[in-house]
Amino acid sequence: MLFKQTHLDGIKSGEISLAFRRWKKLSVKENSEVKTAVGVVRIGKVSTVSLTAITKKEAVAAGFTQLTDLLKLLQSVPEGDIYRIEVRYHAEDPRISLREQTVLTPGAFELLRTKLARLDQYSKQGEWTTTLLTVIRDHPKLKAADLAVKTGMEKDWLKLHVRKLKNLGLTISHDPGYTLSPLGTAFLGRL
Numbered sequence: 001m002l003f004k005q006t007h008l009d010g011i012k013s014g015e016i017s018l019a020f021r022r023w024k025k026l027s028v029k030e031n032s033e034v035k036t037a038v039g040v041v042r043i044g045k046v047s048t049v050s051l052t053a054i055t056k057k058e059a060v061a062a063g064f065t066q067l068t069d070l071l072k073l074l075q076s077v078p079e080g081d082i083y084r085i086e087v088r089y090h091a092e093d094p095r096i097s098l099r100e101q102t103v104l105t106p107g108a109f110e111l112l113r114t115k116l117a118r119l120d121q122y123s124k125q126g127e128w129t130t131t132l133l134t135v136i137r138d139h140p141k142l143k144a145a146d147l148a149v150k151t152g153m154e155k156d157w158l159k160l161h162v163r164k165l166k167n168l169g170l171t172i173s174h175d176p177g178y179t180l181s182p183l184g185t186a187f188l189g190r191l
Contacts, residue, residue, distance in 0.1 A: 001028045001043070001085075007063045008038040012089045018062040019085040020054065020070060022077040028085060037173070039093045044086030051075070051082060058084070098169035099181030104190060112187055115168060119161075125153065128161065133170060133180065133188050136162075141177035 003011070003019070010016030021027070026046065028034070034041045051071055059067040074082055104112075116129040128151075135150050136142075144162075148155040162178055165171045170184035180188065 001034050001041075003036060003041070005037060008036050008041075010063045011041055011087055012038045014089065016061065016063045017086060017088060018058055019087050020049075020058075020062055020074060021083050021085065022074045022080045023083060024080040026081075026083060033090060035093055035095065035167075037093075038089070040090040042088050042090040044088065046083055046085050048081050049084045054082075054084075095166060095169055099166075099172060099183050101169070102182045102186050104183070104186050109187065109190055112168065112170075113191075119164060123161075125157070128153070129165065130188075130191065132158070132161065133165065133184060136171060136178050137180045137185070137188060140179040141174050143176040144178075147177070 001019075001021070007016055007019070028043050028046060030043060030046050032043045034043060051074060054067065054070065056067045059070040062070060064070040101108075119129050120127040132151060132153075135147060139147065139150060142150070144159050145155050147153075148158045151158065153161075162171055162173075165184070166173060166178075170181055170187060171178050172181050
């Protein structure tokens with residue numbers, strides 16, 4: 001589940017406690033957690049609602065100043081059910097402490113190397129992890145579209161797979177682009 005940065009800031013501060021989405025298929029589970037740019041967001045109760053059932057108070061709780069703004073956004077999606085989703089800030093992103101590691105024990109290095117080999121092995125693209133880490137190192141904060149050109153990878157595929165590297169603590173997302181984390185730099189330096 002994706003959130004705009006302004007809504008993430010509101011969730012973290014406690015000002016936002018709801019989200020509304022129009023989806024063909026429900027994309028979150030109740031009582032699950034979503035890693036975001038501000039930390040872990042906890043998903044609470046999820047229910048289907050009609051446009052006419054949404055109140056001004058709920059729109060404000062979802063970060064909108066006007067009910068009409070929320071309704072306009074939901075109506076811009078041509079089809080699907082409307083979901084009312086309770087959200088709250090849960091914790092700092094565990095990937096932050098992971099990515100800040102600079103010392104790699106031999107065991108930790110081998111574990112990361114095994115995880116990357118598995119990503120390469122099951123990819124239709126073949127071996128991509130080291131190539132992508134190297135290009136990110138050599139071209140910090142390059143936009144995803146430009147990074148895709150440099151690597152010969154499709155942009156949406158690349159963004160999804162950079163996220164896999166981020167989940168391992170190897171990269172950091174910026175606006176725009178990506179950099180290697182201290183852990184990513186240490187790992188690549190030992191290859």
